[in-house]
Amino acid sequence: MSENLTRLNKYLSxxxxxxxxxxxxxxxxxxxxxxxxxxxxxxxxxxxxxxxxDGEIIGERKQDFVYLAFNKxxxxxxxxxxxxxxxxxxxxxxxxxxxxxxxxxxxPSEGLILLTDDGDIVNKILRASNNHExxxxxxxxxxxxxxxxxxxxxxxxxxxxxxxxxxxxxKKIDKFTFSITLxxxxxxxxxxxxxxxxxxxxxxxxxxxxxxxxxxxxxxYRELTNKEFETLTKLIxxxxxxxxxxxxxxxxxxx
Numbered sequence: 104m105s106e107n108l109t110r111l112n113k114y115l116s117x118x119x120x121x122x123x124x125x126x127x128x129x130x131x132x133x134x135x136x137x138x139x140x141x142x143x144x145x146x147x148x149x150x151x152x153x154x155x156x157d158g159e160i161i162g163e164r165k166q167d168f169v170y171l172a173f174n175k176x177x178x179x180x181x182x183x184x185x186x187x188x189x190x191x192x193x194x195x196x197x198x199x200x201x202x203x204x205x206x207x208x209x210x211p212s213e214g215l216i217l218l219t220d221d222g223d224i225v226n227k228i229l230r231a232s233n234n235h236e237x238x239x240x241x242x243x244x245x246x247x248x249x250x251x252x253x254x255x256x257x258x259x260x261x262x263x264x265x266x267x268x269x270x271x272x273x274k275k276i277d278k279f280t281f282s283i284t285l286x287x288x289x290x291x292x293x294x295x296x297x298x299x300x301x302x303x304x305x306x307x308x309x310x311x312x313x314x315x316x317x318x319x320x321x322x323x324y325r326e327l328t329n330k331e332f333e334t335l336t337k338l339i340x341x342x343x344x345x346x347x348x349x350x351x352x353x354x355x356x357x358x
Contacts (some may be wrong), residue, residue, distance in 0.1 A: 107227075108147035108148065108149055108156045109174075110145065110146075110147055113222075114148045116223065116312060118224070119222070120161050121203050121224075122225040124225075126222075129156060130142065134156055134157050135156050137152050137153070159287050161181070166340045168187075168221040169198070170217065170218060173218055173323075174215060174320060174321050174323055174327055175216050177197050177212065181208055181216060183203045203218060205219060205225050212308070214307075215310060215311065216312075219228055226337070227339040236311070237283060237286075237309060237310075238283070238309070238310050240282050240307075241281055242306045243305060245303075247302075248280075250301055254300060255273045255281075256270060256272065258271070259295075259299045259300070260299070262293060268289065268296060269285075269286055284311075304309050308354070314331060315331055
């Protein structure tokens with residue numbers, strides 16, 4: 104009789120501990136054990152196995168998923184490693200359940216970031232190939248020219264990538280301010296694009312992730328509304344999956 108086994112990274116994700124990507128890093132660092140033995144990457148968890156991270160037992164999920172929209176202040180770091188960063192997002196929010204950010208927002212940047220304990224939804228949203236939009240308001244140190252708008256819109260060559268960034272929507276707001284909508288999530292992408300054109304970013308705020316808009320004060324968070332979540336689910340329903348196709352994104356009844 105075959106036993107129902109779950110890959111370790113998926114187990115940690117479904118338990119609400121972290122995303123699969125983060126779980127792989129924990130496993131690789133030797134911080135995860137199964138029955139007090141450090142496993143190899145790709146090891147599967149069987150029913151009755153005891154999984155621990157840093158000595159803490161990680162059990163199966165018993166509560167509904169959490170989905171939060173947070174207005175991150177400048178200076179807060181998007182990491183779940185509270186041992187390393189003093190000004191980390193987890194300690195700042197101090198949410199009563201274990202949650203983790205979906206993606207990142209640089210320390211000098213502010214604005215919208217989503218947090219959850221649903222590992223599968225993280226995988227779908229993070230995949231750049233799914234073309235999910237993120238919108239930003241940016242101020243720079245030099246007056247914005249039409250050439251700047253055209254070149255930013257058409258994509259900027261980044262040397263370490265060896266190719267141009269994807270085309271994007273860029274609109275001038277005033278002399279030093281523009282909006283930009285990306286479908287990529289490259290590290291420091293907007294700052295690097297501006298630097299290439301000899302512009303320096305002064306402020307950078309994310310105001311939208313797909314259908315979720317920034318509408319709370321700096322440093323505050325709220326739960327996604329039912330309508331927001333339903334729309335979000337539809338937007339990612341056609342995303343390429345990196346996990347078992349029989350495991351869809353689901354949500355239990357909400358209060």
